[in-house]
Amino acid sequence: MSTNSDALQALIAGRFPDTRGRFGPFGGRYVPETLIPALERLAEGVRTHLHDTEFRQALGSELATWVGRPTALTYAGRLSAEWGAHIWLKREDLAHTGAHKINNALGQALLAQRLGARRIVAETGAGQHGVATAAACARLGLPCTVYMGAIDMERQSPNVGRMRLLGAQVVPVTSGDLTLRAAIDEALREWVSDPLGTYYLLGSAVGPHPYPYLVRELQAIIGREARAQFQEAAARLPDAVIACVGGGSNAIGMFHAFVPDRGVEIIGIEAGGRGAMLGGNAATLSFGRPGVLHGSYSMLLQDADGQIQETHSVSAGLDYPGVGPEHALLAQSGRVRYETAGDEESLAAVRALCELEGILPALESAHALAGARRWARAHAGGTVVVCLSGRGDKDMPTFQQTLLAERP
Numbered sequence: 001m002s003t004n005s006d007a008l009q010a011l012i013a014g015r016f017p018d019t020r021g022r023f024g025p026f027g028g029r030y031v032p033e034t035l036i037p038a039l040e041r042l043a044e045g046v047r048t049h050l051h052d053t054e055f056r057q058a059l060g061s062e063l064a065t066w067v068g069r070p071t072a073l074t075y076a077g078r079l080s081a082e083w084g085a086h087i088w089l090k091r092e093d094l095a096h097t098g099a100h101k102i103n104n105a106l107g108q109a110l111l112a113q114r115l116g117a118r119r120i121v122a123e124t125g126a127g128q129h130g131v132a133t134a135a136a137c138a139r140l141g142l143p144c145t146v147y148m149g150a151i152d153m154e155r156q157s158p159n160v161g162r163m164r165l166l167g168a169q170v171v172p173v174t175s176g177d178l179t180l181r182a183a184i185d186e187a188l189r190e191w192v193s194d195p196l197g198t199y200y201l202l203g204s205a206v207g208p209h210p211y212p213y214l215v216r217e218l219q220a221i222i223g224r225e226a227r228a229q230f231q232e233a234a235a236r237l238p239d240a241v242i243a244c245v246g247g248g249s250n251a252i253g254m255f256h257a258f259v260p261d262r263g264v265e266i267i268g269i270e271a272g273g274r275g276a277m278l279g280g281n282a283a284t285l286s287f288g289r290p291g292v293l294h295g296s297y298s299m300l301l302q303d304a305d306g307q308i309q310e311t312h313s314v315s316a317g318l319d320y321p322g323v324g325p326e327h328a329l330l331a332q333s334g335r336v337r338y339e340t341a342g343d344e345e346s347l348a349a350v351r352a353l354c355e356l357e358g359i360l361p362a363l364e365s366a367h368a369l370a371g372a373r374r375w376a377r378a379h380a381g382g383t384v385v386v387c388l389s390g391r392g393d394k395d396m397p398t399f400q401q402t403l404l405a406e407r408p
């Protein structure tokens, strides 16, 4: 990759990942030797099944009749009047289990069946991916074990209950940092111990090859639908699309179909938290440096010695020190601009969407809305499609302590 414009050309031509699972310099497989055969088998399974007619029909049928796709594209008229630009919402909050995560969980669970797996292991931080995975496994009759940091289990106890009702075994992880990072390590260990019978169902566009590619392909339905729905409604393309970025799965899903549309501005919004200070945010592409985390070379938040930094965001789903490798390349190539939205402006966006549109968004999605508000100020009369990645019911405890505490 000699220049950014070479990377841009290759991105537009859809040439990533390459045969080694790389997105330019990013991605790849940085894992113990013991995991390579399992990843090779998975990559082979992806090649065989993912774009095969039988698989596509089975997935398409489940997406239509169980997940509720296509999700709506909603024109936010009152919000548009208030913010000064035309705001459209891609309604992943209407997907089964309340967010985009089900697109990936269902797709991978169907793949696991075809690979002959007898059980699924997954990790979860805030619990949303665990709930989606537990639901998909129940639907397909696959036993499911979800590893979750002991601290996260306490913070997200309603989701622990949901997973258990859906038949999953939730295992507390009491090692390491007691949160998502330790849970991922534990799920990987479990996979290595039984790589044939177990399928590791990863929750975002991160991790070693082929996961970033697999998750992108399963989430790309968001942008494909949104692009077609917008064209149907407006007979042209939007000026911009915006999505929030944690690990990057809803964002890559939204962006993928629009990457070749050079006239469409693409913006990813990371968690700006309390600000730019060390440990005050989870804005990996804005403040991170290249490094290896969870089997992939990408950007990550680390200190001068390469130690992973503490992160903060009001939104649990964005509170992750890494980001998917394709986003690192999209940033480097200049095709996507990554900005931050802080805790306060994101909470303000929750209130605006509730009061003006009757939609309670997830705190993660509210970051994308806050980004759209800023975009609207600079592009009066323009048109932007925002990925509303999930619904906010799960965030009620945070809203009680913030938005509702201010207003007795």
Ligand SMILES: *Cc1c(COP(=O)(O)O)cnc(C)c1O
Pocket: 099, 100, 101, 128, 129, 203, 204, 205, 244, 245, 246, 247, 248, 249, 250, 251, 317, 318, 362, 364, 365, 389, 390, 391
């Ligand atoms: C998990 C989650 C996110 C962040 O994950 P990505 O992989 O970056 O999409 C965003 N929105 C919602 C509603 C989530 O549940």
